[in-house]
Amino acid sequence: MALFCDVEPFRFKYFSLQHHRSAMRLTTDSVLLGAWVRTGATAQAVVHITTPQTVLDVGTGCGILALMMAQRFQQARIYAIDIDELSVREARENVSLSPWPERICIFEGDFRSFVLPHTYDLIITNPPYFRGALLSSYARRTRARHSDDSSITHEELLKGAVHKLTEDGVFALILPADREVGFLSMALKGSVPLYPSRITRVTAGSALSCNNSTLWSTTDEEPTRVLLELTKKQTTPRIETLPMYDKGRGKYSPQYMALIKDFYLWA
Numbered sequence: 001m002a003l004f005c006d007v008e009p010f011r012f013k014y015f016s017l018q019h020h021r022s023a024m025r026l027t028t029d030s031v032l033l034g035a036w037v038r039t040g041a042t043a044q045a046v047v048h049i050t051t052p053q054t055v056l057d058v059g060t061g062c063g064i065l066a067l068m069m070a071q072r073f074q075q076a077r078i079y080a081i082d083i084d085e086l087s088v089r090e091a092r093e094n095v096s097l098s099p100w101p102e103r104i105c106i107f108e109g110d111f112r113s114f115v116l117p118h119t120y121d122l123i124i125t126n127p128p129y130f131r132g133a134l135l136s137s138y139a140r141r142t143r144a145r146h147s148d149d150s151s152i153t154h155e156e157l158l159k160g161a162v163h164k165l166t167e168d169g170v171f172a173l174i175l176p177a178d179r180e181v182g183f184l185s186m187a188l189k190g191s192v193p194l195y196p197s198r199i200t201r202v203t204a205g206s207a208l209s210c211n212n213s214t215l216w217s218t219t220d221e222e223p224t225r226v227l228l229e230l231t232k233k234q235t236t237p238r239i240e241t242l243p244m245y246d247k248g249r250g251k252y253s254p255q256y257m258a259l260i261k262d263f264y265l266w267a
Helices: 028-036 064-072 085-096 139-145 154-164 177-188 254-260
Strands: 039-041 046-048 054-058 077-082 104-108 120-125 165-176 195-203 207-210 213-216 225-231 238-243
Touching (some): 028 225, 028 254, 054 064, 054 154, 064 077, 064 120, 154 165, 154 177, 177 195
Parallel strands (some): 054 077, 054 120, 077 104, 120 165
Antiparallel strands (some): 039 046
8 A cells, every 4th residue: 555755744634644753654554444443334424333432553653543543533542552762752743733632642662561551442553564575674664564573473463452452342453465364363263262343355446336326346356455353252244345446437436435535635
């Protein structure tokens, strides 16, 4: 997904985001996850399913997910953690300039060992995923985005999420599509299993119109990302496909636009 590289603040509808000092800059992956989590989306509208009271953003970087959660869930207390000092500093600055500084708390520490003050109704993360890929030359950004020995593994992430989730809580994340099967298998094999409740596969995609209804096609293109929600309670997962683009019109798909319209200025 795209990386926003400007050193100027990136302006959303209700907050602005500095992200040039963070170990992980703003990407469309994080925005997509933050807009998608705990929703039921159609081409016409987005329905908010539940309102968590406590939210934890793991690996907050510049604070984008924490700020999106504060915007979406107006009664929630938002907590975020990152191991990188400059990222934490930048996230705190972004929070201080936002409309919700009193509801967001940023911790500097390692999720694997840091003693967090609560259990959480929602844990959300855009985790490292480039194990085995060519490492970037910038060491801090490498640690933030690569699943090497110095960063948190998916197994450690799952273990921490199980421990910090409330009994009815939701663990939400975005992954490359080719990690879906392995990650879900790992989640089910834990000492306390986490079960998928919602799986949305993101494709380039296209929309087909039929009898004034919009049907989302499963094109021959492979998904590039997968959005996951997992819970401690076994359920039949809702499986969806989210096309990013309506190729026939050369525009973003109506379903994607419905998700991000409350955030991007241009939406």
